[in-house]
Amino acid sequence: GQTGGFADPNHTINIEGDMRFDPTNSVKLEGTYRVPIFGGFNVSGVYNYTTGLAWGRxxxxxxxAQGSETVRIEPVGTRRTDPVSTLDFRVEKTxxxxxxxxxxxxxxxIFNLNNRGVIDNGSSTGVIESSSTTFGNPNVWISPRLARLGFRVTF
Structure with missing residues (x-):
């Protein structure tokens, strides 16, 4: 017999809609400034903004007859997660x-300097899509603000 995603007509229910991993807009700004005081040091930052990802119930x-099936009762794109906006920052002295x-x-x-506690859209839609008491709850969060002190040697 046939196998695969399209062998079962239940898999094509509400398949039309927005792509799951296709944000409407994504912006990334990067910059570095060489500060001349104290013998010079670098300050740099990265700002990322991504609109929310599409999902549906x-x-x-x-x-x-074939057992339990998970079917889409809303087209993907019926709902969207919140946008993700993060700011990372580095100060370096050489x-x-x-x-x-x-x-x-x-x-x-310093990662996630603005400490935005939002759903992480990096690996999935970040929410529970199945109809249950946890429907719509986040299952992955962006990591909270994190500071890292380090050194590097260039030769």
Missing amino acids: TASIRGL FPLGDASHQVGVFLD
């Missing part, structure tokens, strides 16, 4: 190490 139907081609750098990274 599903339901598990039991008692079918020091010469011997000749000009060798350097050591000390840096501080």
Whole structure:
């Protein structure tokens, strides 16, 4: 017999709609500024904005001849997650190490500086799509603000 996504007509119910992993808009801004005071250091930042991803309600139907099936009861795109907006920041100071081609750098990274607690759309729609008491609840969050202190050696 046939197998695969289109062998079962239940898999084509409400299949028309927006693509799941296709945000309407995505913006990324990056910049670095060399601050001349204190012997010079770099300040850089990355801003990301992505509109929410498309999703729609599903339901598990039991008692079918082939067993239980999950069917889409709303087209994808009926709903969208909240937009994701993050700001990452770095301050770095470098020091010469011997000749000009060798350097050591000390840096501080701060990720999600604006500490936006929103659904992470990176690996899925980030919400529970199935009809249940948890419908629409987030299942993946963006990591909270995180600071990292480090160093690097260039040679």
